[in-house]
Amino acid sequence: MTIAKKIEGFIENSSWIRKMFEEGARLRQQHGADNVFDFSLGNPNLPPPAQFDKILEETLAAVGDRGHGYMPNTGYPQVRDAIAGFLQAEQNVAITGDEIIMTCGAAGALNIVLKAILDPEDEVITPAPYFVEYNFYANNHGGTLKAVPTKDDFALDIDSLENAISDKTKAVIINSPNNPTGKVYSREELVKLGGLLLAKSQETGHTIYLISDEPYRKIVFDDIIVPSIFDCYQETILCTSYSKDISIPGERIGFVAINPMAAYKKELQAGIALANRILGFVNAPALMQRVVAQMQGDSVDIDQYRKKRDLLCDGLAGCGYEFIKPSGAFYLFPKAPVADDVAFVRALQDELILVVPGSGFGGPGHFRIAFCVTDDTIKNAMPGFRRTLDKFR
């Protein structure tokens, strides 16, 4: 063996996804990127809010050349205080900067939280369809991800979750607004989930944490508000980033917020801070910490994503596609007209349309369309979407 067996296996198993990406790259090269309709990536196409550049420049001017050194592993105290202050107002929670840990994005946040809580062979449960990287994140720290089905409208299936929880369950990860479905869980669902986790924690004699992965919290439509998880259950840990709401995913900036009511919040804080250090993150990027502290509550123009959603949904409905209209995020997860979603996705490629098979999200028989693209991409892809569906009917 030249590299780790596990990593070799991961590379091999992901080879069909890679092949599809390679095929996409080949199509772009052959036909020109402008003639390929690429809905495969969750890379926000809207620019950051107008004030971003100005805040970045002002921050640079203010900190001078001394603003790039080490700080505590948890981040600058004043940045953590600013975020806590915003969360207090947004979510009516008595949180302080002590419960905030600045991270390298939500992916960094999830990894340090899982490292801090998982013992070998612990299980982490998530409702499917789900962001498939969760499998790796749990595995990185000795755990196993267990996907549990949702209802037909992607709502939480509390009974399925109850059946899945065992003595090995250390955490449940939810992601609302959801990637890949755009589902936003209602407060009623979250309260039920909280009740279930409380009962199961008491039954099994150990804490089951609820990890809420919320990078799309601000990207919601039709006056929907994403409920706060903090008062639905005491043992909650929020993980999020500024990647999607202010369109800076390449900068790797986000945070963890521990429920101030969590029974062992000090141990959690110390464990997550240590994990941030020893996994090699050390700290979240310094300059961007200072920038996001000044952009609490800011977001890109969400109505543009709403318009894209409507354009896409109206178009696909007109073609005859079946789907649940997303309430948030920038993904649509329609049914494929055949069980073999990979075959259908390949057929879309013949029309130069790139999407991701639902199998890649634990949701076979579906496919994911990321609509963080230009309106023209959506409009111009529609004939191809129609012809492909017609072929399969």
Added chain:
Amino acid sequence: MTIAKKIEGFIENSSWIRKMFEEGARLRQQHGADNVFDFSLGNPNLPPPAQFDKILEETLAAVGDRGHGYMPNTGYPQVRDAIAGFLQAEQNVAITGDEIIMTCGAAGALNIVLKAILDPEDEVITPAPYFVEYNFYANNHGGTLKAVPTKDDFALDIDSLENAISDKTKAVIINSPNNPTGKVYSREELVKLGGLLLAKSQETGHTIYLISDEPYRKIVFDDIIVPSIFDCYQETILCTSYSKDISIPGERIGFVAINPMAAYKKELQAGIALANRILGFVNAPALMQRVVAQMQGDSVDIDQYRKKRDLLCDGLAGCGYEFIKPSGAFYLFPKAPVADDVAFVRALQDELILVVPGSGFGGPGHFRIAFCVTDDTIKNAMPGFRRTLDKFR
């Protein structure tokens, strides 16, 4: 258990180090930060090179608001090409951008490399004294760190290394210039080490990688040049950052460079790129990637560190301390006058001098002085250094 047992143990075991840091914080609060001589942290005190701010501003202006999105997990191709071009000239190695992976600092680099290569129970060998975080980095990915003594002058002890290598050995990590000793390994030593690893790889039938952790490469004194590892051994992986040479450790930017002669360089590249993604780094911070691409070969004013080293060495020699004069980095690792280095470090605290016990680096009976501080800190601490040594003689 509320958090992972392993993490609880780590927190508990590091409690005496934490107590010392807390004591330091208490001293600063009680006596005023200016009256405490803090030599405990490797946080560069020199500002970044003068051109850094200008390059940062120009980069911001050039990329506009679209320069903050996702890019390949390995980093921007043009940034990787720029670094490869510099390494070609600096180290006379036929490396290309394909062998470079941009990372969140050297700590991120080391973690993704170890994740990519370590199978459960693999061992990683490092010469002691060493950067103690290596223990965590190996452990994070199922491995174990094995520290091997160096010679009295901290030079590599090839015989000890040979005796330590077993069937389980997957890698050797070296760190030159060294933290905590400032030692720079000679080309002769590295060639011998390469020969040993080649022979042992053949003997054991599996590749033993040489991981070279080089964040202090540019911080060397007395016309010393740090030899390139690439032509000393084929299976080498360089991990480094811009934290120390351009004084931006808080920004988390560095890279991995795989030896273009490595037998399985494609597998290594794919494995390290995957590890960067799934450990949650995703990619190195976007803006800083573009900035460092334009600062290849740049560094802070190294002569200022040389002056600090001389000021410190002359002062301590005058007091009667014994030490090996460092050739690089900004650390001095003197002998404590008693075996119990923790006791000696506590005695220095009575003089408001903060240093780190050698035990924290696998080098008991010594202590580490980080001299990336003002000249006045060094000068004004000298009477306290003298009085403390006198107490113990």
